[in-house]
Amino acid sequence: MSVVSYDLNKSPIGIFDSGIGGLTVVKAIQAALPFERIVYFGDTARVPYGPKSQVAIRKYAADDTAILMRYQPKMIIVACNTVSALALDVVEKSCGHIPVIGVLKAGASMAVQVTKNQRIGVIGTQATICSNAYACAINELDADIEVISQACPLFVPLAEEGFVNHPATKLVAEHYLADLRKENIDTLVLGCTHYPILRQVIGETVGSGIRIIDSAEAVALKTSELLTESAMLNRSQKASVPHLLVSDLPQKFSNLYQLFMGSEQPDVDLVEV
């Protein structure tokens, strides 16, 4: 049994993703738990993960976890659906005793609670959609739900470029979402943490009346429950800025952070993977 020798309450929450996508989770955690310290790693040297093989994604997952473990986190949030779908067990094994929450199950369970007509659309990276992990997680909760999935690989580079309301994003969204629009879904899961950055365009393209599920909000709720139940909430009443780490181009990450988080330009540390 491992003995924890540091103060868990004051320890940070470790969060990682391939790039800026996980910042949607950081934002949701800050809103729900403003006094928690956060250490965030974006693997900007190897983004995107979605078109890569399962072998590569599992290696990245182990590397990303090892980087966060240097900061003695009290828990890890896998703010990446691709890793949650294909390598959650790798993260759990690499971090030993501390709890791990992945975005995928949180998003799936929120969608099941929301749908009225039992028809849920899921969009995600190639790897996430091919793994069928969302359909499995949703049908485990309710076997009668029909899940219609669509990979949208170009959404990740568009988000990484900051093309939030760009005509190119609209064009790509029209292309990817045309078939989904004919499927009479009432709920659409943004099954990639980069996609909430493009939420406005995605929402306009699928049309009003479809409830959009952002797994970041679901994961923040789950995190808050976990820390409360295990008495691990930070008792400090002081909000702190997240410690940001990337594996390449810290300045670009800092610019995008400022754009998406609406904050001052943050310091970003470069780490080797």
Ligand code: DGL
């Ligand atoms: N944002 C990640 C996800 O939720 C990874 C996207 C990628 O790097 O392709 O799947």
